[in-house]
Amino acid sequence: MAHNPHDTSAGVFLNETLPGDSRQARQLARRQLIAEAVMAEGAIRIEDITERFGISLMTAHRDIDEMVERGLLHKSRGVVSATPTSLVESSDIYRATRQLEEKQAIAEVAATWIEPGQALFLDDSTTVLQMARLLAVKAPLTVITNSLTLMNELRNGRDITLMGLGGQFHHWCNAFMGRMTREAIAGLRADVFFVSMSAIIDDAVFHQSAETVETKRAMFDAAQKRILMMDNTKFERRALHRFAHLSEFDVVIVNQGTPVATLRRMQELGVNVVVAPMKTGHTPRDEA
Template identity: 85%
Template sequence: MAQNPQDNSLGVFMAETLPSDSRQARQLARRQLIAEAVMAAGAIRIEELTERFGISLMTAHRDIDEMVERGLLHKSRGVVSATPTSLVESSDIYRATRQLEEKQAIAEVAAGYLETGQAIFLDDSTTVLQMARFLPAKAPLTVITNSLTLMSELKNVRDITLLGLGGQFHNWCNAFMGRMTRKEIASLRADMFFVSMSAITDDTVFHQSAETVETKRAMFESSQKRVLMMDNTKFERRALHSFAHLSEFDVVIVNQGTPVPILHRLQDLGVNVVIAPLKMLAVRKTAED
């Protein structure tokens, strides 16, 4: 797959060595730190950046405009934001706010496949995180996850046996990954694996991080059944590392609003595609009101 020019620009920018001129060196170092801060948060008000880095509003705009011109960041109405590329995934805090209604609907349908007493792998994605609210009704369960966020959500839930996977901690996704994590996964066997990824290209699921792919693939291999949870925006994105073909999943859950040609394509591939209706949330909210 061809590399996205934006990915290459970001990699080059973050790898640039500091020039000998001290003023230019400070400027480049500051801009790299700003880029890291925005990528970690997803979106930051420019005024916050001035306070964090002790710079004037004019200097902040100058730094940001330079990175906007290079296609690294976006600026709109006093906010600078990061757009995920095929090489760099945005933070879990940022991703958790995107397509939230769609993710909640998909998670509710996914929870319907659970049976009491099962052992399940849950990945570190923000889509799978939305399943947490539905798990108590399915207890007792054994939940195995590398997501620190999910561990915090489930630690006090009665009748859920929580197995937290260790390894190297990655702040951008608030999760553990790497060789140690995969070794722990390989020693376990689960009934089901619930997973979401960054992109679908050429009928194959992709992610920006090779280590993420390796960790989730270990869960995939250690599970009897695999459920993929993807909102419709994932069909519009690209990422670098392949994970699995759509036909390898037992169920692929998408949200209502996924383009009909995509649904027909999945059906032609023989994929067991299930559509999560967004109206389920509206009905529930009305009942609660």
């Protein structure tokens, strides 16, 4: 589901269904739009942002200051500019509503691997975040996560024992990572690890952040079963740091709409790939 950062009709995004579907969710969607617009144009006057998105100057400054604090944007003399693209694209603000229907479809299939009584590692990805609304019917569960966003979503969950992983907090992804986080993970064992990454290159998954790779690898090593959740756009991206080969996962879930050639390649590698059906009737596409 591609979005045009130049499109001024922000209401389409702000009405998207997000976890919690609240004022906070709409605020996150608006900030994503602002980040995309700044990335596309390089720099935008704050006054232009107020007109484009139909918000007050105070709201614009509040949104921008939040992203400046998290290292995603720069602000100087009434003009907002972008930081390196890779950091912005890795942030939860940017990722929250991208490929939302695909992520929801993948999450619904992934949830079928959850059984009551299990302990789960859930990473800080926005794809895994879509599982939050599906966990109540699987309870009782123990959920272990480094994602502050996911902690907030699940903190009032009935019959869900929530274990939050501490460590160094990273604003850009709203999650805890680093040595302390990895040491906490090493002392735990979970039944299933659900994870998503930035890119698939040469039959392996990659991420832009080395710290992210190290933290997720600790969860990977401490789980009995590993399930990868990747929408079809991940096959079209690149990232710097290698995480794992596709064959190392017990299950790889992709959405309907993933190229047929890509699916065949994974099957040839012996990957247990599962295709999540799309409600809108997408079909796998052949290579162009």
